[in-house]
Amino acid sequence: MSNNSEEELVALLNSYGRDERHKTRCESHPNIAMIKYWGKENVEKNTPSNGSLSITLDVGTTITEITYSQISENEFFLNGVKSQITKRIQTAIDYFGRFLPNTYFHIESTNDFPTAAGFASSAAGAAALIGALAGFVGNTCNPIEFWGKYGINLTRLARQVSGSGCRSMYGGFVEWIPGNDEDSIVNQIYDENYWSDLIVISIPVKTEPKKVSSTVGMQRTLETCPWMNLKTKSIVPQRIIEAKECISKKDFESLAEIIMRESNELHASCAASFPPIFYLNDTSRMIINAIHELNEQHGKNIAAYSFDAGPNPFIFTEKQNETTVIDLLVNLGFSRPIMTVAKIAPGISVQFIE
Numbered sequence: 001m002s003n004n005s006e007e008e009l010v011a012l013l014n015s016y017g018r019d020e021r022h023k024t025r026c027e028s029h030p031n032i033a034m035i036k037y038w039g040k041e042n043v044e045k046n047t048p049s050n051g052s053l054s055i056t057l058d059v060g061t062t063i064t065e066i067t068y069s070q071i072s073e074n075e076f077f078l079n080g081v082k083s084q085i086t087k088r089i090q091t092a093i094d095y096f097g098r099f100l101p102n103t104y105f106h107i108e109s110t111n112d113f114p115t116a117a118g119f120a121s122s123a124a125g126a127a128a129l130i131g132a133l134a135g136f137v138g139n140t141c142n143p144i145e146f147w148g149k150y151g152i153n154l155t156r157l158a159r160q161v162s163g164s165g166c167r168s169m170y171g172g173f174v175e176w177i178p179g180n181d182e183d184s185i186v187n188q189i190y191d192e193n194y195w196s197d198l199i200v201i202s203i204p205v206k207t208e209p210k211k212v213s214s215t216v217g218m219q220r221t222l223e224t225c226p227w228m229n230l231k232t233k234s235i236v237p238q239r240i241i242e243a244k245e246c247i248s249k250k251d252f253e254s255l256a257e258i259i260m261r262e263s264n265e266l267h268a269s270c271a272a273s274f275p276p277i278f279y280l281n282d283t284s285r286m287i288i289n290a291i292h293e294l295n296e297q298h299g300k301n302i303a304a305y306s307f308d309a310g311p312n313p314f315i316f317t318e319k320q321n322e323t324t325v326i327d328l329l330v331n332l333g334f335s336r337p338i339m340t341v342a343k344i345a346p347g348i349s350v351q352f353i354e
């Protein structure tokens with residue numbers, strides 16, 4: 001942002017009296033990557049080693065509300081419990097705080113994720129935090145557009161809080177572009193209504209905390225798996241082009257193969273790291289084999305699995321095959337109530353409250 005427009009913005013934002021500024025509430029949802037983010041080019045800024053492609057899912061909602069703090073410090077409550085302000089959250093607070101000198105924020109964040117879904121809440125949390133801060137400080141219900149007018153891309157700020165969180169800023173089909181801190185931003189390819197038949201079924205196969213965090217795992221893979229340069233610089237960029245082509249044609253069968261290959265390669269790369277990292281377990285592998293058998297029986301791909309840094313499967317299919325896939329999972333021994341069926345969701349939405 002040029003000095004002139006920053007001064008103009010600071011003057012505008014400080015022209016609202018305390019009573020004129022609205023308490024804001026931001027809602028957001030998690031996302032699941034079809035093409036994965038796995039490796040940071042810059043650890044502090046969370047810039048990725050390769051691009052990624054996701055869909056935002058209505059599997060749960062994070063709600064973050066922001067108002068003025070009544071005490072002279074920033075406060076952060078997570079699910080009703082006063083919580084530590086991590087370095088990454090503090091960076092976001094400091095970024096917006098510089099536009100409103102001498103202001104402290106009271107931040108309350110809650111999420112209603114079904115534990116069954118197996119989604120990490122950090123992505124939705126980062127998007128809701130940035131949306132709420134940007135809405136409160138900007139005194140706007142459309143923070144992406146408002147801050148964008150001043151050259152400030154909110155996905156860049158969400159990315160600094162949680163890498164994959166930047167993709168939850170938008171709904172539908174979302175691409176995260178690799179690059180440096182300035183240009184590694186996120187674009188929506190299609191909105192949440194574009195392919196409404198696409199669904200993702202998730203099942204918890206294990207709920208213990210993972211032994212190797214995604215941050216540690218991805219950096220170890222980058223440093224020690226011998227083919228990561230080929231994967232990040234050549235295989236993934238080509239795969240993103242192909243996946244976008246499939247999405248443009250709503251070609252589930254071809255997209256399914258891309259999703260499964262991508263997941264398999266991520267976990268093969270983890271296993272080829274040193275020391276090796278294993279996120280999948282026997283149950284995950286049983287599901288992988290069962291989905292391949294199902295697709296073979298149908299003579300085409302009607303379902304695809306994808307695994308993040310854990311053993312929980314995310315199974316992509318289309319609405320017309322939902323029952324077939326659920327029957328398969330029930331036959332494998334999973335009970336229907338533990339499955340979560342998610343549709344494509346919108347991106348952040350900000351409202352004024354009270």
Ligand code: PMV
Binds near residue numbers: 036038120165
């Ligand atoms: O954003 P993080 O640090 O939780 O890493 C996410 C990594 C994966 O979930 C495995 C892949 C992705 O693109 O979401």
